[in-house]
Amino acid sequence: MARLQIYLAALWWGSMTTIGLMVVPLLFVHSETPAMAGQMAAKLFAAQTWVSLACGMLLVVSAQRQARAQGLAQSPSAWVLGGVLMALLLEFVVAPHIVARDNLKLWHNLGSALYLAQCWCAAKVLWDSQAPTA
DSSP states (O other): OHHHHHHHHHHHHHHHHHIIIIIHHHHHHHSSSHHHHHHHHHHHHHHHHHHHHHHHHHHHHHHHHHHHHTTOOOOOOHHHHHHHHHHHHIIIIIHHHHHTTTTHHHHHHHHHHHHHHHHHHHHHHHHHHHSOOO
16 A cells, blocks of 8 residues: 555656646747647646546545554545645636636746645655655
8 A cells, every 4th residue: 555655646746747847848848839838738737637636535545544454543644635725726726817818927826836836745745655654
């Protein structure tokens, strides 16, 4: 079960950093227009939301199963729940404003901050999942 948690955390963090730090910037460099790059980036970020949600929920379930098997009462990690909450906020609150180009600077900056914070949560979950248990 611990190995599954490491794989899920690595998938979550790795997919976020790959899309956010490499794929989307390359889209804006190599697309014909910024509008085309933005449309594709929106689709990639939407797909990333579902990867984040799947990894987060599976991490919660696996942590609960592991705790139950060890006879412990363990609540889901605040880092996992925080990351999942940020993914939901990005997809359903921030992204519609960005796509509508409604106060673009504000919503884009807020979205970038939430994405970075979500990456931090995923990195913390990955780091903690590799820590030896006592």
